[in-house]
Amino acid sequence: MKKTRRSQLALLIIAAAVSMGSVSAAETKSSRNLPDDFSSMSADKSAERINKTPEQFRNERATVEKNLNNFDDLDFNVYSHQKWDEMHRSHAEDIIVHYPDGTTTHGLKEHLDRSKKIFSFAPDTENPIHHIRIGQGQYTAVTGVWRGTFTKPMVLADGKVIAPNGKRFEIEMATVGRWNDAGTMDEEWLFYDDYTFMKQLGLL
Secondary structure, eight states, X not given: OHHHHHHHHHHHHHHHHHHHHHHHHHHHHHTTSOOOOOGGGSGGGHHHHHSOOHHHHHHHHHHHHHHHHHHHHIIIIIITTTOGGGGGGTEEXXXXXXXXTSOEEESXXXXXXXXXXXXXXXXXXXXXXXXXXXEETTEEEEEEEEEEEOOSOEEXXXXXXXXXXXXXXXXXXXXXXXXXXXXXXXXXXXXXXXXXXXXXXXXX
């Protein structure tokens, strides 16, 4: 009986060790890119953000401008012309993207799959204008125009198909990006009015 108990205990220890190893591996994988905690933007960091040398400000400004230019190219060139194989120039492979409806994608592939769905029913979709381009530290923010025409069938998640009606959408959008040292976004927040988008498409 004692031997059986010892064997059972040994198996439990091994199982626990394997379980801990799996958790550790998962934590290691997920820790590559975690959602932003916004600590760098907190009020107690204001002195650190302000009290920089002129050289530090110039270097930060140069990085911000580089990231903004990258984002301009993303919207005007890569996204608007569906150059999906070039998205990695602005998006990290493990990017986290937040959408206006509260959902989130994890990883570039998942973000691309979702982006392509828009072009399936509105192939002329584009983001051709950025009205405001600002940034600080590792963040950039732009506002602009998102537009396209409902000219192809729209397939919903449940398989239902909505016939195209030729209606055009043109709405204001805003995007905030958190950039890494490699010059790609680790996290992106997309903002636009989903209600207006659906209404302009004639779906409401």
